[in-house]
Structure formats: structure tokens, C-alpha cells
Amino acid sequence: MADTTETLEERLSRIHRALGDERLEAVDDVLADLEPAEVALLLESLPPAARIKLWERVPGEVDGEVLLHVHDEVRSTLLDDMDHAEIVAATAGFDTTDLAEIFEDLPQQVAEDMLRSMDELQRNRLQETLSFEEDSAGRLMRTDTIAVRADVSLETVKRFLRWKETVPDNTHALMVVDRNGFFMGVLPLARLVSHDPEMAVADLMDSDVDSIQVTMHSRDVATLFQTHDLASAPVVDADGLLLGRIVIDDIVDVIRENSEQALMNMAGLDEEEDLFAPVMPSAKRRAVWLGINLATAFLAAWVIGRFEDALDKIVALAVLMPIVASMGGIAGSQTLTLAIRGLALGQISRTNSSWLLRKEIGIAALNGVLWSLVVAVLAVLWFGSVAIGVIIAAALVINMLAAGIAGIVIPLMLKRSGIDPALSGSVILTTVTDVVGFMAFLGLATLFLL
Amino acid sequence: MADTTETLEERLSRIHRALGDERLEAVDDVLADLEPAEVALLLESLPPAARIKLWERVPGEVDGEVLLHVHDEVRSTLLDDMDHAEIVAATAGFDTTDLAEIFEDLPQQVAEDMLRSMDELQRNRLQETLSFEEDSAGRLMRTDTIAVRADVSLETVKRFLRWKETVPDNTHALMVVDRNGFFMGVLPLARLVSHDPEMAVADLMDSDVDSIQVTMHSRDVATLFQTHDLASAPVVDADGLLLGRIVIDDIVDVIRENSEQALMNMAGLDEEEDLFAPVMPSAKRRAVWLGINLATAFLAAWVIGRFEDALDKIVALAVLMPIVASMGGIAGSQTLTLAIRGLALGQISRTNSSWLLRKEIGIAALNGVLWSLVVAVLAVLWFGSVAIGVIIAAALVINMLAAGIAGIVIPLMLKRSGIDPALSGSVILTTVTDVVGFMAFLGLATLFLL
Known part of the structure; x- marks a missing residue:
């Protein structure tokens, strides 16, 4: 179990001392216990030289996640320190949403090679995501949605899920669609497990839920999540075709950034500003x-x-x-x-x-x-x-x-x-x-x- | 389906005009489509006289939820307009966490009557919750946790959930405890539905999860949720006894309030300040x-x-x-x-x-x-x-x-x-x-x- 009693400040002092004394195993020890978002916070809290030293100790397999969690300006200092192959390896597991988030920050050569190495489908998806406005629902949505048909029974759904095996842990609800993929409603997992398996999805789903237009501004999406206490929400196009879902984890970042923005802008600063910029x-x-x-x-x-x-x-x-x-x-x-x-x-x-x-x-x-x-x-x-x-x-x-x-x-x-x-x-x-x-x-x- | 394309500003203009013209059915029409949190935002956006007019049109059954969503200062203007019986009715369905949140704002007479009408167990629970520091995990946690034992099979868990019937829709995971109620781990619902019913809970649960000390500061809880992308987390006492859970909906409010606080405090204002205070x-x-x-x-x-x-x-x-x-x-x-x-x-x-x-x-x-x-x-x-x-x-x-x-x-x-x-x-x-x-x-x- 990670030590949740150590504050960022204490961790920061520990790693700062370890970096200063070149005790690299001690640095690795700290890193081993941390989530990528915590590594990101640590990196953001270090002056340039120490930051690069720490970044070079971060295991390659979490590099990508860390890059997604740092502010834009810090991200470019980290990318500057990586070679072509490292960047490609770090972003290999990215879904389209994540890739779109950092794509414009990538060195042009890397971006071009990446596009070339993709298959047709991936490339189209990425281009579609990039075609949405920077602050729109389309940029926030994930496409790992599990959709089921309204006319099947709960038992069939359960068989389907067992066959699929890997349901993302942050799935709280299944999307319900008609045979053409149009959004019909939502089936919370909590209901799926607590009801008679003979029931049909249509009888149990919530059809009175808010679906989000893919063009909606992220600020309005965040308001919707807050006022409706949502954990996730379906994203649809203008015709009601289900395109993906937005999960609260990503919305929390939007809320934090929007609140920070007013504070920083009032002093003529950018909220992406790196505290330790040169x-x-x-x-x-x-x-x-x-x-x-x-x-x-x-x-x-x-x-x-x-x-x-x-x-x-x-x-x-x-x-x-x-x-x-x-x-x-x-x-x-x-x-x-x-x-x-x-x-x-x-x-x-x-x-x-x-x-x-x-x-x-x-x-x-x-x-x-x-x-x-x-x-x-x-x-x-x-x-x-x-x-x-x-x-x-x-x-x-x-x-x-x-x-x-x-x-x-x-x-x-x-x-x-x-x-x-x-x-x-x-x-x-x-x-x-x-x-x-x-x-x-x-x-x-x-x-x-x- | 609620109309998600109407912004708060448009809705505000609509209700403002309707209140001005005394078209009360039009007011009721707007209210009928709204979530309590949206009603709360509308109330906060109205000058005193219009606010009270609108508040009197809000159906009694959502009064309580609305009270929970408004800022402290607005809440007291709303409570001032309610009589004893209305307040008791509005807070009737509150769980201990919600009751603790508004308890100190209640008129003393109402608070005393409320305590007297509670049974021993309820009163003890409320007093326990109130004994936690204002900004601690203990004040944020919900006690509607569903806990299962580690040594039972998934099939038994499912039978138990079907027997319980009402699993809260925002339950994403079950808590796993030993026979004495000590926290052992978490079982995401997604895994429960996608795995063989013969497996034991212990084989499938996450034991490497972060449990939150009941005394932890809400700011640190919020950081933990953000850095670990949590949707909910178990709350334990110093000995590891499971006390409840904290869900992301409540954390989102903490994050927003903390971010607003710096902005408002820099101008010598309180973040609970009512924009339309007299x-x-x-x-x-x-x-x-x-x-x-x-x-x-x-x-x-x-x-x-x-x-x-x-x-x-x-x-x-x-x-x-x-x-x-x-x-x-x-x-x-x-x-x-x-x-x-x-x-x-x-x-x-x-x-x-x-x-x-x-x-x-x-x-x-x-x-x-x-x-x-x-x-x-x-x-x-x-x-x-x-x-x-x-x-x-x-x-x-x-x-x-x-x-x-x-x-x-x-x-x-x-x-x-x-x-x-x-x-x-x-x-x-x-x-x-x-x-x-x-x-x-x-x-x-x-x-x-x-």
C-alpha cells in the first residue's frame, strides 16, 4: 500500500536531498511507490537541472502517463530531453484522446513518423479527434466505451462481459444503443448485478440521462458533471450516434484548470506557466x-x-x-x-x-x-x-x-x-x-x- | 431528457423575466427540468427578492438537496425564509454527512428538536460526525458503504446484492473486510460482472489501494483522488477499521472550493460570499x-x-x-x-x-x-x-x-x-x-x- 501520510512537501525534500547527493537508488525508491500523476507533481516542483535528473530516473513504462499529467510548459521541457525512440516508446500505449492531447507538442519529425507508422483506422481516428476544437467534448472523450443493445437480457450482457474479460475498472455504467449505434440510455453496473438476470436491458436502463454533444465546450461539460453529480456521460454527434464517453477523472482536471485560470490571469500569468521556468x-x-x-x-x-x-x-x-x-x-x-x-x-x-x-x-x-x-x-x-x-x-x-x-x-x-x-x-x-x-x-x- | 444546450445564462434570463411578470407556471416549468444543483446555481444568481420568490416555488421534495448545494451564506438566506416544519421536512431524508454539513447553520430551536426526534443510534452517529474537524475526511465520508467478506465467492456476493436490491447507482466498487470489519481491499463492480462466479473475493480484490485516515485533511484527500484517478475510496480509523467511503462527487466540490479560495482571498473576500448579499x-x-x-x-x-x-x-x-x-x-x-x-x-x-x-x-x-x-x-x-x-x-x-x-x-x-x-x-x-x-x-x- 502506498504511504498516503507522506505529503508532497516531505517527498519533495526527500527526493531533493537524494538528487543532490547523487543517491540514485534512493531516488528510484521514492519513484517506485508513486502514481504517474504524483511523479508529474514532483517533476513540476523541481528546478530545471534537478527535474531532468529525476526525469531520467523515471521508468520508461510510466513516461507516457507522466507526460499526460504535467502542465504544457513542463511537458515541453521533458520532451526536449527525450530522443525520438523514447518519445515513440512512451506514447505507444496512448489512446487517441491522449495522443491528441500531446500531439501538437511533439517535435515535427516525431509526429510525422508516428502518423506514418499508424494504420489507416488509427490515423483517421486521430485526425478526427484533432479536428474537434481544443476545448470541446470531442477532445475529452474516451472511445473505450462498452455498449450493449437495449433488447437483450441482463444474462446476455453478463455473458458478453465475461467473454470480453477486461472491463476497464473505471467503468461504472454500460452504454445502451439501438441496432444502428444510436444512443438510448445507460445501465449502471450496480443495477446489472443487483437485478434478475432474466430482465431486459431496456426495462432497467436509465433513458432520462444527459448525453453530451461532441461540440460542447469543456467548461459546460464540467458544469453538467457538477450539477448532475455524474461519474461518466455518453458523447453523441448531432444525430445522436454514440461516439464515446467522458469520465469524471478527466473532468476534475478541467475544473481545476478553469479555477486556476482566473487566479493566474488576474496577475497577467498563464495557468500553464512552469513555476520553475528558466x-x-x-x-x-x-x-x-x-x-x-x-x-x-x-x-x-x-x-x-x-x-x-x-x-x-x-x-x-x-x-x-x-x-x-x-x-x-x-x-x-x-x-x-x-x-x-x-x-x-x-x-x-x-x-x-x-x-x-x-x-x-x-x-x-x-x-x-x-x-x-x-x-x-x-x-x-x-x-x-x-x-x-x-x-x-x-x-x-x-x-x-x-x-x-x-x-x-x-x-x-x-x-x-x-x-x-x-x-x-x-x-x-x-x-x-x-x-x-x-x-x-x-x-x-x-x-x-x- | 433535460435540455443540456441551454446555458445557465439563458435559463437565468428566462426565469428572471417569468418572475418579473409573475408568470409562476413558467417558473415551475423551468424548475421541473432542473437538477437540485442547477436550482442552487439559479438561486445564487438572483437578487434577494427574486431569490425568495423562486425559492418558494421550488418543490418541497428537492428543498433539502438544494440546501446542500448552495454556498453557506446563500443557505442562511434560504433557511431564514423557511419555517420550522419546512426545515424538518426538507432535511428528513438526509444522511448523517449531509445533516452534519448544514447542522450548524440551523436555527437553534430546529436543531434541538431534530436531535430530540432522533433515535439513540442516529444521534450518536451525528455527534460522531460533528466531532470530526470541519475539513477532515470524516466530514466528507458517506456511510452507505457496501462491504463484503474476503472469503466468500463472487456468486455469494451477487446473491447478497440481489437480496439487498438497492445498490446506490454511484457504487463503483464494493469494500472488502475481514470478519471484524477491518478493511482489506476493494472489489470493482466491473470485475464482479466479468469474472467466473466461482472465484473468491480475496482472489480478485485489489488489496493495494489507498485507504484514507478519517482525520486526513480534505485538501490532501482531494490531492489523493486527483493523483490516483480515484472514483471512490475507503475511509478507516487509526486501527484500519472500515468507517465509510468518500466518493468523487463530494471531492469535486472540495477541489472547486479550494481553487476559488485563493482567488477570493487575494481580494480579501470569503469564498462563501453571496454575490447578491444585501x-x-x-x-x-x-x-x-x-x-x-x-x-x-x-x-x-x-x-x-x-x-x-x-x-x-x-x-x-x-x-x-x-x-x-x-x-x-x-x-x-x-x-x-x-x-x-x-x-x-x-x-x-x-x-x-x-x-x-x-x-x-x-x-x-x-x-x-x-x-x-x-x-x-x-x-x-x-x-x-x-x-x-x-x-x-x-x-x-x-x-x-x-x-x-x-x-x-x-x-x-x-x-x-x-x-x-x-x-x-x-x-x-x-x-x-x-x-x-x-x-x-x-x-x-x-x-x-x-
Whole structure:
């Protein structure tokens, strides 16, 4: 039995030490107990040099499974370390779904040789799978479905299964089809074993089950699995012909990736990003994001520059102005995060967005008034000027209202334009709260204090 | 068959219109086609008044299931609308796990009556379940496990299942125990149906499976399910006595909640937060976060205040200083987000954190130099002072290095102190990048320009 009490962190320390001391048998000992997905996690947790050392100790027969479990970016670092023959051997046992998953990452020469070595049927299947959109049900489905006819008896089904011998362990239900292969329903194995063998499949099957269109987006497939507590589901084409099945194991990955995506995108990162990517490519990728933000920072500076006069005369303005911008940014990012999660879950539509906007304006008004009073008192105590207190309070209320509105309106507009709100939302929002904040505070000061 | 092509958003619009026009039969039509989890999503997507209207149309027999699927905060708004008898009726069919999940949210009177109406056995079971930690395997496990003895034949097992009649549809495997109830292994249903009925359970069972300690943290359980592609797993006590099983449906919720948690916590929000919570309580909760941030903003303002002299003499400093702070904040939040995801996945430990730190310093240095050159050129063009260009470039490099270091060190230190890095990390990081940014820029200017 695998030791389930050792955490990844402990295992990581153990293997890190073993790799450092070149104790390769100790490395092999750790590897021997692990599932491919655990090896994948370990590989992802190691810096490049250690990662390659470990990868070379991973037994060839699990190489393929490990490649399927790592993030895209890590996968290409591993593939780079393999020669032609190793890649072919690792992917030899892959079904079409798995092959399609990594096919586009393969070195071109390997991919071509692989296609050439396939028989007609395999090649057609792979090309068909690759023809489905990247995030569609067609890419997730497995073709190892066991289908039975509706008009046979349970006894016949059992004889068939005994004759087949190898029913995949993760089969929870048999698919039921008519004589032309069209989907009719599902027969859970639990029912097959607990009912009279003389009964017909048709009498016992569930025909009220959700079948998945092969073109359905993986995100919608995941929602369906979650809302219907499914363990597996049939995939059909537009005519209802059974093409395969999707199992929950693959859906769990979709759910995790979708949730991680919002978190990473909000910081301008890709969810496939390798934590231990080398410095140069990482720096390049992040440079783009920093450049965009620099442009917006210059925009804010330009706004400040419009008020040089006021800044020149009253130094307190320069001291206090970041407070107005920062409070707006924080309030706005709270609203934005809520909206991004709501949009990701499909919970925000045109019908309820106006209610949401009113709610966020209400919250902004309440917190704006509360905190502007605090800020005003502190500003008066600090600089001994009531006028500055009043002006910063007014500017803070204005900026927090702007933040609340922008936090709802920006993601909705981005979504409607087909742009990922998590990726662009925070840059645009900060621009709004910086510009509005500086303009309101310095503008009011120019009007009333000069 | 349910219409799987209608998205939540479309359904939401439909029900929103029907509720608005008081067309209650149309509302009932929508509800009739939905799974409880879909009703839960719809309820979560509605503002308070519409939510209560819809809730009152939800048929009593699915009330309980719906309550189990909504987030905590939404659940209490729904419970508030139910009277004593309705709550008792809704939870009548709950197993111990489900009851424990909502028990602490129930009005005290209802909870007491419920305990009183239970028999001794039920009450003990519930109290046992409640005695497990909130996020432990014990709270996730179901007790509807079907266990068979290792020394009987498959034929006997099948006879037993036929006699039992109701095997839960989500049973994929039978648990195998010895005569004292100690866990021995697992028999997938797929093998039961595809093998010779004369074989003994012991010859066919998997004894090399992972059993889960009842005290294991739900996060570790979820990792185990993902890395081992499990559909269900046995739960045992410290002595190996079989207590129940955990099924993947419940794990999917854990995975989703854990992933959402980091996103929400980074903005100071709770992942159980109701998108449509009323203004007053939402404003109160967010006020705390804003107050903490205000304190850090005043700290930054105080730092700026130390350099009033410089600001008074050179107005360009006030114009340019937010650029230094903002670029540091952006660069730092990228590093922080990567670190938070890495920590959540268990991929960062003492052994690799120094490599990670060196990598982030390298990235910060490269991007710092690149963007400080751009900023310097623009600053010189704008203000016609080479000195200001050199100073802002130096300050930017310093702040981006500080951001890279803080982005790794802060979450690691928080994690080690048992504080959630997602929740507190961004506040502390922004404080560091603001303080270092203003201090470096204004400090260098004071030294060299005055």
C-alpha cells in the first residue's frame, strides 16, 4: 500500500536531498511507490537541472502517463530531453484522446513518423479527434466505451462481459444503443448485478440521462458533471450516434484548470506557466505585462502633471494623493474579483447586472463615506487644514464610487467583447481608479485651494 | 431528457423575466427540468427578492438537496425564509454527512428538536460526525458503504446484492473486510460482472489501494483522488477499521472550493460570499479590508511626508513617484500569485525555495533594467533632466528587486506562521513595494538633487 501520510512537501525534500547527493537508488525508491500523476507533481516542483535528473530516473513504462499529467510548459521541457525512440516508446500505449492531447507538442519529425507508422483506422481516428476544437467534448472523450443493445437480457450482457474479460475498472455504467449505434440510455453496473438476470436491458436502463454533444465546450461539460453529480456521460454527434464517453477523472482536471485560470490571469500569468521556468523566457513573458502597466502608470503620471501648479504650492497634496488612488484600487479589485467569479460561474447576465451595479454603488457609498471621514480627520490633524480634509474626503467618495461602477461595468464589457475579464480587467480597473483618484483630488484642490 | 444546450445564462434570463411578470407556471416549468444543483446555481444568481420568490416555488421534495448545494451564506438566506416544519421536512431524508454539513447553520430551536426526534443510534452517529474537524475526511465520508467478506465467492456476493436490491447507482466498487470489519481491499463492480462466479473475493480484490485516515485533511484527500484517478475510496480509523467511503462527487466540490479560495482571498473576500448579499452586511465585511489597506496607505504617505523638502523643490518627483510604486506592485503581484499557487499545490518547500528566489531575482533584474531604461528616457524627455532620469531608473530597479524578493519571502513566511498567504500576502506586498518605491525614489532625489 502506498504511504498516503507522506505529503508532497516531505517527498519533495526527500527526493531533493537524494538528487543532490547523487543517491540514485534512493531516488528510484521514492519513484517506485508513486502514481504517474504524483511523479508529474514532483517533476513540476523541481528546478530545471534537478527535474531532468529525476526525469531520467523515471521508468520508461510510466513516461507516457507522466507526460499526460504535467502542465504544457513542463511537458515541453521533458520532451526536449527525450530522443525520438523514447518519445515513440512512451506514447505507444496512448489512446487517441491522449495522443491528441500531446500531439501538437511533439517535435515535427516525431509526429510525422508516428502518423506514418499508424494504420489507416488509427490515423483517421486521430485526425478526427484533432479536428474537434481544443476545448470541446470531442477532445475529452474516451472511445473505450462498452455498449450493449437495449433488447437483450441482463444474462446476455453478463455473458458478453465475461467473454470480453477486461472491463476497464473505471467503468461504472454500460452504454445502451439501438441496432444502428444510436444512443438510448445507460445501465449502471450496480443495477446489472443487483437485478434478475432474466430482465431486459431496456426495462432497467436509465433513458432520462444527459448525453453530451461532441461540440460542447469543456467548461459546460464540467458544469453538467457538477450539477448532475455524474461519474461518466455518453458523447453523441448531432444525430445522436454514440461516439464515446467522458469520465469524471478527466473532468476534475478541467475544473481545476478553469479555477486556476482566473487566479493566474488576474496577475497577467498563464495557468500553464512552469513555476520553475528558466529566467530568460519568464522575464520575456512578464515584460509584456509590465509594459502594458507602465503605459497606464504614465497615463496616471500625465494626469498628475496637469496639476503641477497645485502640487508646487501645496506639498500636502503630493503626500496624500496616493491614499485616494490606493483606496479606489482596493475597493475596485474587490468588486472586480466578485464579478469575475460570478461571470466564470455563469451567474451574471444582463437581467441581474443592474441589480448588482446598484448593490456595488451602495456598498461604495457606505464605505466611501465611512473611510473618507477617517481620512479627513487624520489629514486635518496632520496638515492642520480643514480644507484639505474636506477635499480628500470628497475625492475619496468619488473614487470609491467610480471603483464600484468600474468593477462591474469593465468585466461585463470585456466579456461581451469576447475578451477574458480576468486577464485585462485589473489593468483597466487600476487605470480608472488612478486617473479618477488623482484627477478628483488634485482637481478639487486646484479649484478650491489655489 | 433535460435540455443540456441551454446555458445557465439563458435559463437565468428566462426565469428572471417569468418572475418579473409573475408568470409562476413558467417558473415551475423551468424548475421541473432542473437538477437540485442547477436550482442552487439559479438561486445564487438572483437578487434577494427574486431569490425568495423562486425559492418558494421550488418543490418541497428537492428543498433539502438544494440546501446542500448552495454556498453557506446563500443557505442562511434560504433557511431564514423557511419555517420550522419546512426545515424538518426538507432535511428528513438526509444522511448523517449531509445533516452534519448544514447542522450548524440551523436555527437553534430546529436543531434541538431534530436531535430530540432522533433515535439513540442516529444521534450518536451525528455527534460522531460533528466531532470530526470541519475539513477532515470524516466530514466528507458517506456511510452507505457496501462491504463484503474476503472469503466468500463472487456468486455469494451477487446473491447478497440481489437480496439487498438497492445498490446506490454511484457504487463503483464494493469494500472488502475481514470478519471484524477491518478493511482489506476493494472489489470493482466491473470485475464482479466479468469474472467466473466461482472465484473468491480475496482472489480478485485489489488489496493495494489507498485507504484514507478519517482525520486526513480534505485538501490532501482531494490531492489523493486527483493523483490516483480515484472514483471512490475507503475511509478507516487509526486501527484500519472500515468507517465509510468518500466518493468523487463530494471531492469535486472540495477541489472547486479550494481553487476559488485563493482567488477570493487575494481580494480579501470569503469564498462563501453571496454575490447578491444585501448592501449593509457586504459593506461591513469589506470595510475591514479597506481599513487595513488604509493603514498601509497612510504608512506610504508618511514615508512620502519624510521627503516634503524634495517634493517642495522639484514637482517632477510628485508626478513620477507613482510610476515607481505601481511597477513594483505589478511585478510583485506576479511573483506572489505564482508562489501562492505553488504553495496551494504543495510544490514549494524549503528545498526549492532558494532556487525560486534566485529565479525571481533574476527576472526582476532583467525586467528592472529593461523598463527602467524606458522610464529614464521618457522622464528625461518629459522633464529635461538627466539626473531625474538616472534616479528614477535606479529607484525602479531597486523596487522591482524588492518586489521579486518580497513576492517569494512573504508568502513563505506567512505559510510558516500558519497564516493564509492568499489573504494577507497582497496587503503586505503592496506595503513593501509602496514604501520601498517611494523611499528609493525620493531618498535618492534628496541625496543627489537637493
